[in-house]
Structures are given as C-alpha cells and as structure tokens.
Amino acid sequence: MPAVxxxxxxxxxxxxxxxxxLAAASIVAGVALAAFLSQVAVTESLALQAAIxxxxxxxxxxxxxxxxxxxxxxxxxxxxxxxxxxxxxLSRASxxxxxxxxxxxxxxxxxxxxxxxxxxxxPPGAVALWGxxxxxxxxxxxxxxxxxxxxxxxLVPAIAATAGLYLLARSMSAIQAMASGPLADSTLTGRIAxxxxxxIALLLPRLDGVTRTEWLLYGAPSAAAWxxxxxxxxxxxxxxxxxxxxxxxxxxx
Amino acid sequence: MTRxxxxxxxxxxxxxxxxxxxxxxxxxxxxxxxxxxxxxADFPPPPRTGLLRxxxxxxxxxxxxxxxxxxxxxxxxxxxxxPYQNLDYLRLVGxxxxxxxxxxxxxxxxxxxxxxxxxxPDPARARIAYDFVYRAFLDDPxxxxxxxxxxxxxxxxxxxxxxxxxxxxAAIQRQATAADVPLWxxxxxxxxxxxxxxxxxxKVMIGGLLAxxxxxxxxxxxxxxxxxxxxxxxxxxxxxx
Numbered sequence: 458m459p460a461v462x463x464x465x466x467x468x469x470x471x472x473x474x475x476x477x478x479l480a481a482a483s484i485v486a487g488v489a490l491a492a493f494l495s496q497v498a499v500t501e502s503l504a505l506q507a508a509i510x511x512x513x514x515x516x517x518x519x520x521x522x523x524x525x526x527x528x529x530x531x532x533x534x535x536x537x538x539x540x541x542x543x544x545x546x547l548s549r550a551s552x553x554x555x556x557x558x559x560x561x562x563x564x565x566x567x568x569x570x571x572x573x574x575x576x577x578x579x580p581p582g583a584v585a586l587w588g589x590x591x592x593x594x595x596x597x598x599x600x601x602x603x604x605x606x607x608x609x610x611x612l613v614p615a616i617a618a619t620a621g622l623y624l625l626a627r628s629m630s631a632i633q634a635m636a637s638g639p640l641a642d643s644t645l646t647g648r649i650a651x652x653x654x655x656x657i658a659l660l661l662p663r664l665d666g667v668t669r670t671e672w673l674l675y676g677a678p679s680a681a682a683w684x685x686x687x688x689x690x691x692x693x694x695x696x697x698x699x700x701x702x703x704x705x706x707x708x709x710x
Numbered sequence: 711m712t713r714x715x716x717x718x719x720x721x722x723x724x725x726x727x728x729x730x731x732x733x734x735x736x737x738x739x740x741x742x743x744x745x746x747x748x749x750x751a752d753f754p755p756p757p758r759t760g761l762l763r764x765x766x767x768x769x770x771x772x773x774x775x776x777x778x779x780x781x782x783x784x785x786x787x788x789x790x791x792x793p794y795q796n797l798d799y800l801r802l803v804g805x806x807x808x809x810x811x812x813x814x815x816x817x818x819x820x821x822x823x824x825x826x827x828x829x830x831p832d833p834a835r836a837r838i839a840y841d842f843v844y845r846a847f848l849d850d851p852x853x854x855x856x857x858x859x860x861x862x863x864x865x866x867x868x869x870x871x872x873x874x875x876x877x878x879x880a881a882i883q884r885q886a887t888a889a890d891v892p893l894w895x896x897x898x899x900x901x902x903x904x905x906x907x908x909x910x911x912x913k914v915m916i917g918g919l920l921a922x923x924x925x926x927x928x929x930x931x932x933x934x935x936x937x938x939x940x941x942x943x944x945x946x947x948x949x950x951x
C-alpha cells in the first residue's frame with residue numbers, strides 16, 4: 458500500500474521534526490498557566506484550571522498541526538520532492554490521501570496525548586468525547602492546511618488562510634447572533650450585511666459547537682448532540698479533501 | 711533537532727556587546743516601568759456580551775473565568791484600607807452581568823458579587839450588588855439561591871434593613887423549590903427573623919453548604935473558612951469592648 462508508506466513517512470518526519478517535544482511543552486505551559494491563574498481565583502479554581510488547560514491545548518493542537526502540514530508540504534514542493542513522487546506509478550489520489558492520512562494521524566496522536574493531560578480535572582467520559590472531537594477537529598485543520606498549502610504554494614499565505622478559516626469558523630455563530638440581535642441595523646445595508654454573514658456561515662464548519670470546554674466542566678453532552686456536531690465536522694473535512702483532490706488533479710506538474 | 715554550530719568565539723565582540731547591552735536595557739526598562747494591576751480609575755465600561763463571545767472564539771467558559779480574574783484584579787490590592795471604595799459599582803455590575811451571560815452556569819460572578827462586592831461598607835454600593843444578585847437569582851432560583859441567602863443575611867446584619875432581607879428571604883422561600891434546597895433555606899423568612907447574630911447565622915449557612923456537598927472547590931472552601939474566622943474575630947473583639 459503506497460499510501461500507507463507515504464502516511465508513515467509523514468509521521469516519521471513529524472517525530473523527527475520535534476512535534477512530540479512541542480506537544481510536551483504545550484502541556485507543561487498549559488498546566489503551569491492554569492496552576493498560576495487558579496492561585497488567584499477565589500472560587501471555581503478547579504474549573505478555571507480545566508477551562509484554561511482545555512482551551513490552550515486545543516489552540517496548541519490546531520496551531521501545531523497547521524504549521525506542520527504547511528511547512529512539510531511546502532518543503533516538499535520547493536525541494537521538487539512532489540514532482541519526483543508524481544513521476545512514480547502512483548495515482549494522484551493515493552498521494553494526496555496518503556499525505557493527509559499521515560497528517561491526520563499526527564493530529565489524532567496529539568488529541569490523545571492532550572486528552573490524557575486533562576484527566577485529572579474532568580470525568581473520563583467527558584474527556585473521551587472532548588478528545589474524539591479534538592481529533593476530528595485537528596484532522597479537519599490538517600485537511601484545510603494541506604488544501605491551502607497545495608493551492609497557494611507559499612508558507613505564510615497557507616498558514617494565514619488556514620488560521621483565517623479556523624478563527625472565522627469558531628466565531629461565526631457569535632457574529633451571526635450579533636448581526637441579528639435587537640440592536641441590529643434594520644436598513645437595507647444592515648439587511649445586506651446580515652445576509653452576507655449568513656451566506657458566509659453556510660460555507661464554514663460549526664467549530665464553536667465541537668470540542669467544548671463545557672463538556673469537561675458541566676458534563677458530557679447527549680450522544681445525539683455530540684454526534685450531530687462531530688458529524689458536521691467530518692462532513693466538512695471530507696468536503697475539504699474533495700476540494701483538495703480536485704485542485705491536485707488539475708495541477709500541471 | 712540537532713544542528714552543527716560554530717563556536718561562541720566565532721561571534722564578533724560587537725555583536726556580543728550589542729546583545730548584552732540591549733538585554734540589560736530591556737530588563738532596565740521593564741524594571742523602571744513595571745506593569746501594575748489596573749486601577750479603579752482605569753476601569754473600562756462593561757463590554758457587550760456579543761463582543762465578549764466573539765473574543766472568546768467559542769470558549770465562553772474559559773473567557774468568563776479569565777474575565778472574572780481581570781475584574782478581580784481591578785482595585786483588589788490587599789493593602790487598601792477600604793477595598794472597592796473607588797469602584798464604579800454600576801460598571802462593575804455591568805461586567806458581572808456580561809460575564810454571567812457568557813457562562814450562565816458559572817458561580818464565579820455571583821460568588822464575587824455576594825461574598826466580595828456586596829460586603830463593601832458603603833450602603834449605596836452594597837445595595838447595587840444586592841440588586842444584581844437578586845435579579846440574577848430570578849433567572850435561575852434553584853441554582854442561585856445560596857448567593858441571595860447570603861445577601862439577605864448581609865441586608866439584615868450589615869445594612870440593618872430587615873424589610874429588604876425579608877423580601878429576599880421570601881423570594882427564596884417562594885421560588886427555590888428544588889429537592890436539594892435545605893430546610894433552613896426553604897424557611898428562609900423564619901431564619902431571617904430568628905434572633906441569631908451574624909456569626910451564628912453564617913455558621914448555619916456555610917456549615918450547611920459545606921455539609922451538603924454544595925461547595926466542593928478547595929479555593930471557595932478556604933475563602934469561606936477565612937470569612938468565618940474573620941467574623942469570629944470581629945465578634946470576640948466586640949465582646950472584649
């Protein structure tokens with residue numbers, strides 16, 4: 458299976474590139490920050506620690522994967538490694554999916570390690586759901602970063618586009634709520650702005666509904682709610698894979 | 711992650727000098743202008759909850775708690791003779807309301823309102839804090855009754871406003887109807903009218919909350935134990951006089 462070999466080489470590159478050390482540093486920094494802030498809290502000190510650690514680890518997982526995918530892919534493009542791979546008797550779909558599987562594997566490993574770090578602060582069931590959700594979220598980010606890296610072929614634009622998509626997806630629900638609130642402008646311009654916001658939201662995943670800290674603080678969600686939120690994430694990740702494959706097949710290399 | 715490097719002696723002396731001088735300048739600059747905690751005068755107006763929600767990037771629980779720590783840092787210096795004397799309480803309550811709206815299940819804003827800000831010696835400011843706790847109680851009585859119960863005791867013992875204390879007590883009695891609400895809270899009006907001093911009432915209340923397992927956070931348990939100790943000291947000082 459050439460795609461599996463490709464995925465394994467991606468995992469090996471991440472390990473040799475120091476990703477495990479960065480993951481460990483993220484956990485140490487998160488625990489230290491949470492412990493420091495909880496010292497000044499007069500109540501909910503344990504909830505504060507869990508919330509800070511979960512939010513920080515989630516952000517670290519996403520940033521590490523986005524940077525890893527973009528830098529690894531662009532290094533391969535710049536070193537003409539991608540051209541060499543394409544000259545081999547291996548379909549473009551296998552090449553793309555093999556790479557993505559490797560990056561998604563890195564994300565799943567990060568999600569697993571970060572979930573284990575949260576176990577002292579939250580019930581195991583809630584942590585498991587949070588971790589599975591984080592794994593799907595990070596796989597989505599890997600798919601987005603691979604798509605942008607392949608399409609834009611420049612490091613900074615690829616990371617910026619991935620970060621823009623991610624941050625917008627996480628804050629879009631709040632932006633929509635503000636746009637349609639009681640203080641919203643009711644003129645034509647206001648209505649056009651609301652419509653535009655709603656239209657953009659249709660093209661984004663609901664990242665504010667997954668990997669929620671409230672699951673760790675107030676108990677796990679219902680299976681149906683969790684399934685719907687994570688299912689939508691998986692659907693969007695598949696959409697990004699399809700878009701990436703579409704673009705990769707059109708590339709004239 | 712290993713890479714071959716030239717020896718330190720390969721770095722020109724002027725680069726060494728520049729690095730060390732600029733590092734010293736950075737440390738000196740930061741030491742000369744230390745970042746103090748925000749002062750009451752710098753206390754900004756409360757943000758809209760929508761803006762806080764956008765800024766939280768989908769992490770409202772974390773953002774609410776961090777915002778509470780920020781609020782706590784405003785005028786929270788322990789060396790002040792009368793803490794919070796300069797705070798604009800209308801702004802303060804606006805912040806607390808926005809934070810509570812961000813994470814309605816967090817106890818932090820109401821704990822701070824009832825146990826910290828409502829205990830200010832200024833009656834006008836205290837009443838603003840009481841009113842905030844009362845309005846928040848009405849949104850979720852079965853969860854938020856402990857804070858209103860504490861405020862009822864403050865209204866009776868600190869403010870000497872028995873009418874206000876009875877009003878809050880009646881609200882608890884009428885609206886906190888969950889099975890886990892203790893008997894003394896369900897008969898809050900009688901509890902308020904009983905001839906208990908502040909220490910005795912606080913002992914019944916805090917002791918009851920601790921025994922029922924309502925308080926499980928170590929920082930909160932520590933804070934309440936400290937408050938009881940302060941009340942005891944104040945009571946014994948009065949007896950000596």
